[in-house]
Amino acid sequence: MNELTRIPLAAVPDPSPVVRLRGFSRVFGDTRVLDDLDLEIAPGEFVALLGRSGSGKTTLLRTLAGLDPSVGQDLRLPGTRATVFQDARLLPWKRVWQNVVLGLGKRTRRDLAASALEEVGLGHRWDAWPLTLSGGEAQRASLARALIRKPELLLLDEPFAALDALTRIRMHALVLSLWQQHRPAVLLVTHDVEEAMALADRILVLDRGRIAAEERIGAPRGSRGSVIRSLRASLLGHLGLQTESGVYADLIGRKP
Numbered sequence: 129m130n131e132l133t134r135i136p137l138a139a140v141p142d143p144s145p146v147v148r149l150r151g152f153s154r155v156f157g158d159t160r161v162l163d164d165l166d167l168e169i170a171p172g173e174f175v176a177l178l179g180r181s182g183s184g185k186t187t188l189l190r191t192l193a194g195l196d197p198s199v200g201q202d203l204r205l206p207g208t209r210a211t212v213f214q215d216a217r218l219l220p221w222k223r224v225w226q227n228v229v230l231g232l233g234k235r236t237r238r239d240l241a242a243s244a245l246e247e248v249g250l251g252h253r254w255d256a257w258p259l260t261l262s263g264g265e266a267q268r269a270s271l272a273r274a275l276i277r278k279p280e281l282l283l284l285d286e287p288f289a290a291l292d293a294l295t296r297i298r299m300h301a302l303v304l305s306l307w308q309q310h311r312p313a314v315l316l317v318t319h320d321v322e323e324a325m326a327l328a329d330r331i332l333v334l335d336r337g338r339i340a341a342e343e344r345i346g347a348p349r350g351s352r353g354s355v356i357r358s359l360r361a362s363l364l365g366h367l368g369l370q371t372e373s374g375v376y377a378d379l380i381g382r383k384p
């Protein structure tokens with residue numbers, strides 16, 4: 129046994145979190161949208177955030193992205209963050225590759241953009257105009273633009289919600305493989321319970337401004353089938369969706 133193996137586990141410090149919010153609140157007028165919220169995200173962790181409409185998901189994501197100017201500096205956030213939104217937000221008057229390196233300085237080379245686009249499966253469209261891209265292609269470009277910045281924290285704000293089912297599944301596979309390769313911490317905001325269960329290590333449910341539930345998925349991706357069934361019921365319960373899924377089942381004549 130060498131020296132290293134004798135060090136007790138407790139003596140190994142936890143890696144410091146990429147995100148740490150303690151007792152964080154955000155108030156708009158009379159509405160307390162985030163209320164004394166605690167959140168930590170470890171380096172390289174993939175976290176999904178579920179919540180009903182209006183529960184504060186986007187407010188939280190904007191805070192973490194540094195897009196909320198009224199939030200002070202009392203948060204621990206990483207230096208490099210990048211966000212992918214539901215709409216790709218590409219500038220239509222710039223080529224796809226120019227969008228990918230936008231803001232990175234004049235010396236950033238075209239071949240760097242092209243290789244990032246290659247990585248997201250869009251190498252053949254590197255010189256295209258954004259308006260000629262499909263929805264899925266535009267989101268690939270948006271992912272390339274995020275990843276080229278080598279973010280410690282990648283924020284995904286319902287990035288697949290506007291895509292058709294097949295494209296969405298392909299994008300899930302792409303995001304997972306990019307995450308496995310680059311290992312940023314990820315916070316994925318989604319309404320889709322299945323998406324959260326397929327992609328994340330940990331799922332949070334936001335309700336009335338706080339984390340109302342937390343589920344950690346130990347099983348590796350690809351062999352989560354048995355865990356997912358019980359988790360789905362629990363998450364739908366936390367989201368208050370059991371009644372709705374019952375109503376839906378009545379509509380289509382199938383048991384939920």
Ligand SMILES: Nc1ncnc2c1ncn2[C@@H]1O[C@H](COP(=O)(O)OP(=O)(O)OP(=O)(O)O)[C@@H](O)[C@H]1O
Pocket residue numbers: 156157159161179180181182183184185186187188
């Ligand atoms: N700038 C603002 N000024 C006033 N109220 C706001 C502002 N931004 C958000 N809100 C309010 O905060 C609440 C939470 O909004 P938020 O967009 O964070 O919810 P969400 O969970 O992302 O909803 P959805 O799933 O529908 O996108 C809403 O009631 C919204 O009207």
